[in-house]
Amino acid sequence: MNKIAASDDLGLTLQAGLVTKTLVGLFGFDRFRLAVSADGCTFFDGLSVDNANGIVDQPQLPRFKAYTKHDNYVGVGTWTKIGLNSSDYNVQGVFDAGIYLFTVPVDGTYLFGATLLFKVNSSTSARMRGRLVLNGATEIRGTYGEISGAHVSEATALGLQTMVPLTAGDTVELQGYFRAQDGYFAADYTSFWGCKIG
CATH class of the missing domain: 2.60.120.40 (Jelly Rolls)
Structure with a gap:
């Protein structure tokens, strides 16, 4: 699998009842991300990995x-x-x-x-x-x-x-x-x- 530009999407979308609940991959930029949603519209990054250095981030961690x-x-x-x-x-x-x-x-x-x-x-x-x-x-x-x-x-x-x-x-x-x-x-x-x- 390949994408042309950093702003393109490449990954998996997981749905329930035809509503996207999880995104796994390179969505919107080159950082690997795991994002979740309750409604399929607003997504929160639970995990992201910087592709330049491998540093893992949990942006929503309390x-x-x-x-x-x-x-x-x-x-x-x-x-x-x-x-x-x-x-x-x-x-x-x-x-x-x-x-x-x-x-x-x-x-x-x-x-x-x-x-x-x-x-x-x-x-x-x-x-x-x-x-x-x-x-x-x-x-x-x-x-x-x-x-x-x-x-x-x-x-x-x-x-x-x-x-x-x-x-x-x-x-x-x-x-x-x-x-x-x-x-x-x-x-x-x-x-x-x-x-x-x-």
Whole structure:
């Protein structure tokens, strides 16, 4: 099989009830692609392979990276959801920057990470903690951490990372906490990210 121009089509079309549900091949360009459709009109690339280097891409893979545009004040002794009100990317719209919440779009295994950057309010004797919380109530195992040594404003950071199986509709949020003294989680560098990996 051969096609003349990169913009031509060459591949297989799989249909159900005479409606095209899947395209496999070189459709519209020279990258190999696997695309699916619910209605035969709008197609989503589930998989594509760059013909110049063999790199595989999953364009629709749920993933996000959110951060806060303002310093988040947190008092002593209270777990508080961090106001992550902006995102660097947000494929599938899985992160809601209005309520600072990731919502699981499909069942699977997800990888998450977060960075909390300390900013002083009244004292560098503050001790910051962080965690990820499932469905607003349950701490996700492996995500709790604290920096218990001396803090330096806008330099001391706490990193969190874990992998967890989740069900569609579950939510995950980043929470921060201070003991000893209050403080801020700093703008621009306090962030939360995640992606589906299985």
